[in-house]
Amino acid sequence: MFRTPxxxxxxxxxxxxxxxxxxxxxxxxxxxxVNDLTLEMPSGQLTILVGPSGCGKTTTLRxxxxxIEPTSGRIIVxxxxxxxxxxxxxxxxxxxxxxxxxxxGHRTVGDNIATVPRLLGWDDARIDARIDELMQLVSLDPGxxxxxPGELSGGxxxxxxxxxxxxxxxxxxxxxxxxxxxxxxxxxRLQDELVALQSRLHKTIVFVTHDVDEAIKLGDRVVLMxxxxxxxxxxxxxxxxxxxxxxxxxxxxGARRGLRRLSLIKVTDVDLEQREGSALRLSPxxxxxxxxxxxxxxxxxxxxxxxxxxxxxxxxxxxxxSEVR
Amino acid sequence: xxxxxxxxxxxxxxxxxxxxxxxxxxxxxGIAVGxxxxxxxxxxxxxxxxxxxxxxxxxFTGILYTIPSIALFALLVPITxxxxxxxxxxxxxxTLLILIRNIVAGIDGVPAATRDAAVAMGYRPWRMFFEIExxxxxxxxxxxxRIATVTTxxxxxxxxxxxxxxxxxxxxxxxxxxFNTPLFVGAALSVALAVALDVALxxxxxxxTPWRR
Numbered sequence: 001m002f003r004t005p006x007x008x009x010x011x012x013x014x015x016x017x018x019x020x021x022x023x024x025x026x027x028x029x030x031x032x033x034v035n036d037l038t039l040e041m042p043s044g045q046l047t048i049l050v051g052p053s054g055c056g057k058t059t060t061l062r063x064x065x066x067x068i069e070p071t072s073g074r075i076i077v078x079x080x081x082x083x084x085x086x087x088x089x090x091x092x093x094x095x096x097x098x099x100x101x102x103x104x105g106h107r108t109v110g111d112n113i114a115t116v117p118r119l120l121g122w123d124d125a126r127i128d129a130r131i132d133e134l135m136q137l138v139s140l141d142p143g144x145x146x147x148x149p150g151e152l153s154g155g156x157x158x159x160x161x162x163x164x165x166x167x168x169x170x171x172x173x174x175x176x177x178x179x180x181x182x183x184x185x186x187x188x189r190l191q192d193e194l195v196a197l198q199s200r201l202h203k204t205i206v207f208v209t210h211d212v213d214e215a216i217k218l219g220d221r222v223v224l225m226x227x228x229x230x231x232x233x234x235x236x237x238x239x240x241x242x243x244x245x246x247x248x249x250x251x252x253x254g255a256r257r258g259l260r261r262l263s264l265i266k267v268t269d270v271d272l273e274q275r276e277g278s279a280l281r282l283s284p285x286x287x288x289x290x291x292x293x294x295x296x297x298x299x300x301x302x303x304x305x306x307x308x309x310x311x312x313x314x315x316x317x318x319x320x321x322s323e324v325r
Numbered sequence: 326x327x328x329x330x331x332x333x334x335x336x337x338x339x340x341x342x343x344x345x346x347x348x349x350x351x352x353x354x355g356i357a358v359g360x361x362x363x364x365x366x367x368x369x370x371x372x373x374x375x376x377x378x379x380x381x382x383x384x385f386t387g388i389l390y391t392i393p394s395i396a397l398f399a400l401l402v403p404i405t406x407x408x409x410x411x412x413x414x415x416x417x418x419x420t421l422l423i424l425i426r427n428i429v430a431g432i433d434g435v436p437a438a439t440r441d442a443a444v445a446m447g448y449r450p451w452r453m454f455f456e457i458e459x460x461x462x463x464x465x466x467x468x469x470x471r472i473a474t475v476t477t478x479x480x481x482x483x484x485x486x487x488x489x490x491x492x493x494x495x496x497x498x499x500x501x502x503x504f505n506t507p508l509f510v511g512a513a514l515s516v517a518l519a520v521a522l523d524v525a526l527x528x529x530x531x532x533x534t535p536w537r538r
């Protein structure tokens with residue numbers, strides 16, 4: 001196949017989603033909602049779009065499955081220009097989860113989950129098996145399968161929303177503030193479950209939020225947007241915290257940048273010293289923030305990291321403070 | 326002997342005719358609400374798809390609704406005669422405004438997030454209308470059908486003036502002969518039929534909306 005050097009070849013692409021100079025101007029809107037945005041969402045990774053209201057993050061998300069059509073530019077999903085596919089065909093291959101969940105109130109939990117498989121014409125046996133599988137995947141009690149959404153709690157409804165989005169096993173999942181409407185405890189559990197789910201499924205997820213903590217906790221990559229769909233910085237969360245690219249980024253991330261950074265680093269990620277002897281013990285799963293917390297509580301300056309009783313090394317307070325910078 | 330208020334033996338002597346008039350009353354009502362519903366649904370879909378048509382549609386059906394029924398029948402008789410068609414043109418006209426308002430309000434009442442999710446799942450407009458929007462609007466639509474049905478049962482009695490009428494035939498007969506019994510029987514049966522059909526529609530709604538229990 002003929003290729004000019006430097007040209008973009010969709011079939012060689014690594015990113016699952018690529019936005020090329022995408023602009024969206026709403027009729028009667030105040031300037032462009034998204035302006036000349038070029039962005040890649042790597043395959044199998046969770047990309048966060050975060051920013052203040054009016055930054056175009058939701059508009060950007062909704063252009064990917066053509067709920068909003070861009071004014072100009074191209075969007076490529078899995079090597080195909082989305083404009084070249086029938087919108088409804090495209091959408092059946094892209095999972096979609098929103099804050100208000102939008103479950104179909106007249107359909108049971110099972111029938112809600114079965115939505116896209118039915119649209120795709122799967123047979124009943126395959127659909128039933130898939131419903132069971134998904135109920136388990138999102139930790140829903142199988143006894144709820146014949147209930148109606150109105151009978152469920154907010155957290156349960158959003159689990160059904162996630163199961164419905166995953167039903168036809170789409171490679172791409174779009175999530176628009178999915179955990180924004182549930183209480184903090186449920187939100188944290190749903191976030192943890194999404195991380196666990198993603199470590200098994202490796203979907204390409206685009207996740208919109210205005211919550212920096214959520215962005216840092218969930219994102220493989222965080223795209224911080226400013227008003228008008230301008231990308232201020234796109235980087236893994238640790239890098240965003242360590243090297244904010246602008247004052248806007250610094251300001252948006254807010255205070256406790258150092259502590260937030262510590263929460264992203266595991267004790268085994270840093271250089272440990274070899275001098276066993278501290279009374280305080282840490283496990284390899286602990287983060288530097290966990291370690292700091294334990295050291296402060298125990299009034300000690302170092303702690304030994306043990307993996308199943310085997311000594312790995314010693315973490316010092318100095319090492320922690322050098323990571324904060 | 327003084328004339329009794331109700332002559333019970335008149336009732337027992339006219340059971341066959343009461344049965345026949347019941348069937349006629351049900352037919353006139355059923356056709357009116359059925360045809361009215363089909364027309365109202367078509368106009369509602371038009372109004373929902375092309376929003377600017379909603380205002381003229383409600384304006385036109387609103388005018389139909391305000392025409393006095395006796396005047397409407399009088400206007401139609403020279404054209405369509407003393408027929409069931411004349412009766413139904415009038416009866417159907419009166420159902421439209423109520424039905425269209427409720428159908429449109431019911432569909433508009435579907436939460437935006439539900440519609441958004443349906444579109445994002447890959448629903449196309451017609452399938453979404455029948456599988457998502459219409460079922461969710463059912464309670465409001467049936468509320469409209471109940472009002473339209475009860476109103477129509479009452480209006481059917483007036484079609485006795487053009488030779489139709491169901492129970493209206495008894496009312497008309499009683500009025501002409503200053504004879505209370507058929508007048509009251511006709512009125513009482515008309516009320517009873519309205520109540521019975523209303524209850525039936527409540528049961529239909531319950532059967533169609535299991536998620537609301």
